Each structure stands twice: as structure tokens, then as C-alpha cells.
Amino acid sequence: MKATGTTAASTKATGRKAAGAIAAAAAAVLALSACGSGGGASAEEAKGEISYWLWDANQLPAYQQCADDFHKANPDITVKITQRGWDDYWSTLTNGFVAGTAPDVFTDHLAKYPEFAKTGQLLALDDAVANDHVDVAQYNKGLADLWVGEDGKRYGLPKDWDTISLFYNKKLAADAGVSEDQMKSLSWNPQDGGTYEKAIAHLTVDKNGKRGDEPGFDKTKVAVYGLGLTGSGSGQGQTEWSYLTGTTGWTHTDKNPWGTHFNYDDPKFQDSIAWFAGLADKGYMPKLETTVGASMADTFAAGKSVINANGSWMIGQYTGYKGVDVGIAPTPTGPDGKRSSMFNGLADSVWAGTKKPAAAVKFAEYLGSAACQDVVASKAVVFPAIKTSSDKAEAAFKAKGVDVTPFTQQVKEDTTFLFPIADKAAKVDGIMKPAMDAVVSGKQPASSLSQANDQVNSLFNK
Numbered sequence: 001m002k003a004t005g006t007t008a009a010s011t012k013a014t015g016r017k018a019a020g021a022i023a024a025a026a027a028a029v030l031a032l033s034a035c036g037s038g039g040g041a042s043a044e045e046a047k048g049e050i051s052y053w054l055w056d057a058n059q060l061p062a063y064q065q066c067a068d069d070f071h072k073a074n075p076d077i078t079v080k081i082t083q084r085g086w087d088d089y090w091s092t093l094t095n096g097f098v099a100g101t102a103p104d105v106f107t108d109h110l111a112k113y114p115e116f117a118k119t120g121q122l123l124a125l126d127d128a129v130a131n132d133h134v135d136v137a138q139y140n141k142g143l144a145d146l147w148v149g150e151d152g153k154r155y156g157l158p159k160d161w162d163t164i165s166l167f168y169n170k171k172l173a174a175d176a177g178v179s180e181d182q183m184k185s186l187s188w189n190p191q192d193g194g195t196y197e198k199a200i201a202h203l204t205v206d207k208n209g210k211r212g213d214e215p216g217f218d219k220t221k222v223a224v225y226g227l228g229l230t231g232s233g234s235g236q237g238q239t240e241w242s243y244l245t246g247t248t249g250w251t252h253t254d255k256n257p258w259g260t261h262f263n264y265d266d267p268k269f270q271d272s273i274a275w276f277a278g279l280a281d282k283g284y285m286p287k288l289e290t291t292v293g294a295s296m297a298d299t300f301a302a303g304k305s306v307i308n309a310n311g312s313w314m315i316g317q318y319t320g321y322k323g324v325d326v327g328i329a330p331t332p333t334g335p336d337g338k339r340s341s342m343f344n345g346l347a348d349s350v351w352a353g354t355k356k357p358a359a360a361v362k363f364a365e366y367l368g369s370a371a372c373q374d375v376v377a378s379k380a381v382v383f384p385a386i387k388t389s390s391d392k393a394e395a396a397f398k399a400k401g402v403d404v405t406p407f408t409q410q411v412k413e414d415t416t417f418l419f420p421i422a423d424k425a426a427k428v429d430g431i432m433k434p435a436m437d438a439v440v441s442g443k444q445p446a447s448s449l450s451q452a453n454d455q456v457n458s459l460f461n462k
Contacts, residue, residue, distance in 0.1 A: 045355070045357050047076035048077065050104040051080050051103040052080070052103055052105045053089065056083075059376070066376070067363075070363060090112065097116075104350065104359070105351070106351065107348060108156050108346065108347050108349040110345070110419045111419070111421075111429075114149065114421060115426060117155045121351060123351065123352045123361070125153075125156070138370070139158045143161060146158075146347075150257075150258050156349045157347055157367065158346070158386075159367060159368065159373070160346050160376070160384050161343065162343075162383065162407075163416060164239055164311055164410075165328050166307050166329040167300065167308045167314070167327070168183060169305075172224065173306060184330060186332035186333070188247070190244075190271040190272045191271075196332040200307065201226060201282070201284055203226035203306040204284045205224040212226060224305065225283075225284060225285055225305040226285070226306055229291050231291055234429050234432050236419070237436075238311070241273065244276070244340075245273075250266050250272070252420035257422070264435075270446040270450075277442060287441065296308055297318060328403065328404065328405075330406040331410075339410060339413070339415045341415065342416070342419055345385060348367045373385065374388075374392055377389045377392035377393035378396055380396035383407070383408070
């Protein structure tokens with residue numbers, strides 16, 4: 001999940017500094033990593049105030065209710081919730097590991113937890129799960145396994161899942177003569193873009209009213225882009241391009257999770273990225289430099305783009321814009337004849353440095369239970385990890401007039417692939433983000449990604 005929301009002020013740290021900070025703090029907390037909710041917990045460890053952090057402002061009301069309900073059932077434990085925007089969240093968290101001010105429990109991400117676990121920042125939950133009879137089979141297929149580290153220990157209990165679909169402006173599509181049925185049956189290939197590119201081109205309009213597929217279209221003066229852009233996607237491309245590359249037979253790594261060989265040199269990948277970058281050159285998609293500091297969703301709401309590929313955690317924001325009739329279409333079918341979506345799942349983790357391990361673990365278990373996830377489901381913001389709660393969320397969305405089938409069908413039709421989980425994610429990102437930025441901005445050809453791939457793989461050969 002990538003998230004939006006109100007950002008609280010905090011000190012920012014670069015990825016390199018953050019990684020170093022985590023390593024520096026590891027020795028200080030390793031002694032605490034064996035603590036848990038097991039029989040050795042003291043009375044003080046099982047009561048008092050604990051802190052919980054999350055980054056998505058849209059989910060804050062649901063989790064505040066979960067915290068209140070938890071307190072009613074456990075009067076000796078009070079939960080203080082803090083919400084920070086995505087960037088500040090991670091820099092403040094890693095600084096907190098060093099300063100001893102990290103939250104007792106926090107929302108964790110698949111791209112982050114391997115490094116946290118490796119440096120001793122996370123409490124293993126295996127004993128608590130066994131002792132408290134937590135049924136990991138209650139979660140949607142594959143979610144629980146994602147949070148078992150390379151060392152075989154569990155570092156999170158699943159909270160929600162997300163897939164990718166196409167949000168589109170119904171009025172602008174209708175004005176262009178693109179029907180809802182056409183939007184639901186798009187196809188794509190990396191050679192000519194298929195009907196997906198045809199739709200994107202036709203939905204693009206320059207300031208003189210010429211469409212992208214019409215003679216005289218001026219790509220230097222675009223009023224409405226057929227496809228919005230949020231960034232280059234770095235090495236994951238979760239919302240940007242992974243729903244396309246996933247239909248070609250390409251995979252990020254040799255295995256997932258815990259791959260040690262990346263495949264950014266694969267012609268299937270490079271052909272796909274060359275097509276993607278070409279959309280900006282043709283004027284059908286914003287240039288990368290124009291996206292800095294801009295919200296793709298907000299520009300969509302302003303009528304500046306027609307199609308936005310984005311995650312299910314954004315349903316509330318897109319459908320909440322007043323005066324914008326938003327449709328949701330599935331991602332296009334690809335060369336393999338199927339759709340594809342990255343399947344990401346968040347979890348709640350417990351900091352190894354918590355002074356209230358028993359209380360923290362108890363709350364983490366509550367967050368991973370139907371009692372809390374049914375509350376989250378009722379708010380129609382995200383899809384909870386528990387299967388029955390997820391079904392309730394789908395019904396809650398429907399009650400609000402939102403058809404979320406394009407997101408759920410990816411799971412039901414088994415057209416998903418897992419978010420790439422690997423060690424050294426921060427270093428991989430440090431290589432791939434500038435490399436992908438250069439390609440998507442048109443400064444380098446897609447073939448340049450072979451050199452970046454060599455650099456990434458050298459990280460795992462040391």
C-alpha cells in the first residue's frame with residue numbers, strides 16, 4: 001500500500017541514514033526481542049499505555065474505534081494512536097528505533113520489515129500465536145506467509161490486502177465515446193499497447209481540443225492526459241507498471257519471497273517499460289518531472305487525467321471527490337490473455353524495544369482479529385486480511401454505491417502475484433529509483449536498466 005493523508009511534522013532521514021540508524025540500534029534492543037506475551041511477562045508489561053502508529057489518515061477512525069473497543073475489553077491497557085504521512089512515518093520510525101521512542105505496535109510494510117527484522121527491531125510473534133491459538137488460516141490465502149521472515153519467524157499479523165485497478169472519469173470517457181464495457185475489456189501488449197493504448201490516446205486532449213489519435217494533436221500543449229502518472233515506480237512499480245509486466249511472464253526476482261537475483265535485464269521487462277515511458281513522449285501521460293509534489297488523484301479530480309491506475313486503498317479518495325463520477329475498471333489483459341495485479345498485504349508488528357511487550361502483543365493480536373477487522377470492514381476504506389471481514393468490506397462498499405469487483409476479482413480469479421520481498425530493499429531502491437526515473441523521464445533508454453540490474457545483483461553476491 002502506498003498512502004495519502006495528513007502528514008505530521010517530523011525530522012526526515014535519508015534511506016542510507018535510516019538504515020545505519022537501524023543497525024546502530026540493533027544491539028540495544030536484541031536483549032528485549034525474546035519478550036512476548038508468554039508466561040514470563042510481568043504485571044507491569046501487561047498494563048498501562050501503549051502506542052500505535054499508522055500512516056493512512058483514512059483508516060484512523062476505524063482503528064481509533066478498535067483501540068476504544070480493545071480498552072473496554074482490557075481496562076488496564078490504553079492505546080494512544082499517532083498518524084503520520086508516508087514519508088515522515090518511516091523516517092520518524094527509524095529515528096525512534098535509535099532514540100528509544102518507537103511505537104510499541106505499528107503498521108508495517110513488506111518492503112520494510114525484512115531489514116527491521118534482520119537488525120533486531122521486531123518482536124517475533126510465534127510463541128504468542130501458538131499460546132493464544134491465533135488461527136493464521138483465517139486470513140486470505142498467502143497473507144500470513146508473507147510475514148514469516150527469512151529466519152522462519154513471524155514478525156506480523158496481517159491487517160489488510162490490496163490490488164490494482166483503473167479508476168476513470170466516466171463523463172470524460174463518455175464524451176470521448178469510450179463505453180464502460182470497453183473500459184472493462186481493454187487489452188495490452190508491449191509492442192503497440194493494444195486497445196489500452198488506443199483508449200489512452202483517444203482520451204488525451206490538447207488545448208485546442210484535438211485528441212491524441214487525431215491529426216494535428218499537439219503533445220506539447222496537453223489539457224487532459226489519457227493516463228495519469230504518480231512516479232516511475234522505482235523497482236516495484238506497484239501502481240505504475242507492475243499490472244502490465246505481470247502479464248508478460250516476467251517476475252521481479254528468481255523467487256518470492258527472499259529472492260536473491262533480480263530480472264530488470266529481461267527483454268520482456270525492458271520492452272514493457274519502453275512502452276510505458278513512450279506514453280509520456282507521445283503526450284498521452286504527464287512527464288515525470290511534472291509529478292513532483294503533485295497528487296495524481298487530485299489532478300484526476302481536477303479533470304487533468306482520465307484513467308488512473310491505483311490501489312484499492314485509494315477507493316475512498318477517488319469516489320469521494322464531489323462532482324466527479326468515477327468508474328472502476330479492471331486492469332487490461334496482457335499477452336498471456338489474463339489480467340495481473342500485485343497483491344500486497346500490510347501487517348501490524350511489535351517493536352522489540354517495547355517496555356510493555358505483553359500489552360503490545362495483546363493489542364497486535366486484537367488488530368489481527370475479526371473483532372477489529374470487522375470494524376475496519378464496516379468503514380469501507382480497505383479490504384481486511386481476514387476472509388470473512390473482507391467479504392463484509394465488499395458489502396459495505398456496495399452499500400455506498402461502489403462496485404469494487406475489479407479489485408476483488410483479481411484475488412478470486414487468482415491473477416495476483418506477491419509484492420517482491422527481498423533483503424536489502426533500501427539499497428535496491430537506492431539503485432532502481434534513479435535508474436527508473438531516468439528511463440521514464442526519457443533521459444535513458446530502457447536498455448540502461450541492465451546496468452542497474454547488475455548493480456542490484458552485486459548486492460547479493462557480496
